[in-house]
Amino acid sequence: MTRRSGRETISRAQFARAWADAISGTSYVSMSRGELEACLRVYTERLADELVGEPFTTCASYQAGADLVELHFTDSATLGRTVAHLAGLPAVCDLPGADTHQLRVGRMQGAVADGFASALRRRTLSEQDGIRRAAMVAKAEVEQALRASEARFRAVFAGAPIGVGVGSVDGQILDVNESLQRLLGYTAQEFTQRNVSEFIHPADAASVWQLYEQLVTGGRDSFRVEKRFFRKDGEVIWTNLAVSLIRDANGRPQYQVAMLEDITERRELQTKLAYQASHDALTGVPNRAAFTERLERLFAAADDETRVGVCFADLDGFKAVNDSFGHSTGDALLTAVAERLDRVASTAGGLLARLGGDEFVILVEDTATVAQTAAVAEQMLAALDEPFDVGDHTLVVSASVGAVDRRVAITQPTELLRSADAALQASKADGKGRWSMFNHVRAARARFSSALASAMPAALADQQFRLDYQPIVELDSGAVAGVEALVRWRHPTHGLLAPQRFIPIAEETGTIVELGTWVLTESCRQAQRWRTQGIAIPMISVNIAVRQLVDPGFFDDVVRILDATGLDRTRLQLEVTESAVMVAPGRPLDALRALADLGVRIAVDDFGTGYSNLAYLRYLPLNGLKLARSFAAGIHTDGSVDEKIVTALVALAQSLQLSVTAEGIETSQQARRLHSIGCDTGQGAYFGAAVSPDALSRCTVAEWR
DSSP: OEEETTEEEOOHHHHHHHHHHHHTTSSOOOOOHHHHHHHHHHHHHHHHHHHHOSSOOOHHHHHHHHHHHHTTOOSHHHHHHHHHHHTTHHHHHTOOOOHHHHHHHHHHHHHHHHHHHHHHHHHHHHHHHHHHHHHHHHHHSOGGGHHHHHHHHHHHHHHOSSEEEEEETTSBEEEEOHHHHHHHOOOHHHHHTSBGGGGOOTTOOHHHHHHHHHHHTTSOSEEEEEEEEEOTTSOEEEEEEEEEEEEOTTSOEEEEEEEEEEOHHHHHHHHHHHHHHHBOTTTOSBOHHHHHHHHHHHHHHOOTTOEEEEEEEEEETHHHHHHHHOHHHHHHHHHHHHHHHHHHHHHTTOEEEEEETTEEEEEEESOSSHHHHHHHHHHHHHHTSSOEEETTEEEOOEEEEEEEEEEGGGOOHHHHHHHHHHHHHHHHHTTSSSEEEOOHHHHHHHHHHHHHHHHHHHHHHTTOEEEEEEEEEETTTOOEEEEEEEEEEEETTTEEEOHHHHHHHHHHHTTHHHHHHHHHHHHHHHHHHHHHHTOOOOOEEEEEOHHHHHSTTHHHHHHHHHHHHTOOGGGEEEEEEHHHHHHOOSHHHHHHHHHHHTTOEEEEEEETSSOOOGGGGGGSOOSEEEEOHHHHHTTTSTTOHHHHHHHHHHHHHHHTTOEEEEOOOOSHHHHHHHHHHTOOEEOSTTTOOOBOHHHHHHOOHHHHO
């Protein structure tokens, strides 16, 4: 036995040996133990190949069940132990316990049961045909052979392992064998006092008794059906019922012979396997397969005006429950959540299913309006408001819900689920603990963002990004103080994309680290190139994202880039956002301090709109502050609120010996006023937009102003 990926695997020979152990002694067979094990090894090979085969079929499973009967394993215990043993088949193939393989194993178990039952039925029917022939021969024999024929018939009749009864064409029971007496619990005398019509089960289909009427009137000679019977003690059993008509010498109906085989165990096994295949093992609610099947049936039966609603829920922070309290507590919480959501679904006349993990979905059929589905979404959130008492813990959870309501005629099941999932992601993006109805515009944006996220790594490799540079000008002299590097994406389909279109996506996916390293490298290389060309650009300023700042290799990357490009460290300025500086304690701040010690300038970008503790600024390795561009827009009259805020921020910066850059300057009036307040440098459309390196090289200070 070996260990792989945390799971135990066994060889096919071991599986066959264990199978032989399980069924030995359940039926009388003439095979030796070695012969049995060799035989089961062949079936193990076939079933293992079938489990992983594509396309998946259950032919080998069905044949294996049938062959067991041919080998004379006819006892129900053989089938039960075989089906139970097949549950371990994935270990032979070293497969994960995914829903797909569990479903396959379930189908294979059902196929084995069907093959076994079908072969056993054929065997029984063969015996039944023998009985029927014996009955016909007994009546057709000449007078002198009647006694001998009757004896043969009686021997078969009495010794048959299945229940046999003989009745008149009007349904009066004339005789029964011991097997039938044991099967239904009545004595022979009690049977002969009853009519066949008294054994009608309330759930019998009308077609069963139509077949019976055709038989006793001579319209057909036999029929076979699966039918339920009440035993004398009230228990219900399932039987395979075969009824044949016996005619007299003139061909007129004379007797009917009924043969009953008990198939209750097989039916129960089939029912159990069907339930397991369609229900979640943990919570007991329908699973993804059952939900998908129900949805597809709804679409198949719907007309053009039928509407359907789907509410897709995902628990917020469920992973933290598992990490903090263990998976057993997490499982108990999921079960409790399922119970509450199932009540919501039942009230709405819908179906709750668990799709996997902490994802649940409610299907609302035949909705009248979008508001009906919206109400279900609200009820799902409300159902989770109350804390959950799970073991020794009281847990408070919330969920995000995405809802969609649409006419069946204009959608497909897969599209409906995608829309519900898109609405769910929108709910999570809005802050969790809420619900959102599907919005086409927002979904289109989400698809666009997803496409950009997928394309970004390849875009970096294909050099689709470029840098433009915007001048930073001294407000008192108009001299160039430096430039800020701004990245653009030359997308092959969507054209030139501004940073606000893709930088947030890069930060969310983590690609910002690789992209930021490229921007820093190219910026330092370009700054050094200007220096060798004799172009006076005193400083180059580069934005640093939070993900870069917290990356363990950030300090080493900056030093490596400076060394590789040869750029003077005092000519590089790193811009970090106000929120990044305030929420990134420890190692990131240590990296900034170390870089500042090397001479690299550090500035806080977009200052004045965050939530910083201003007193904390004096402990940071800062050289300057860059005021948010919204302040410049508000500098239009003396004494405005924005002017007062800027005045206070400048005074704060000056007290900390920090330079101040005003962003977003668009007019000369704003430039003069910000200079009079005390801002050192400015940046904005008034001085020039961001341009390519070559275009910036050709500009003069006068052109910037």
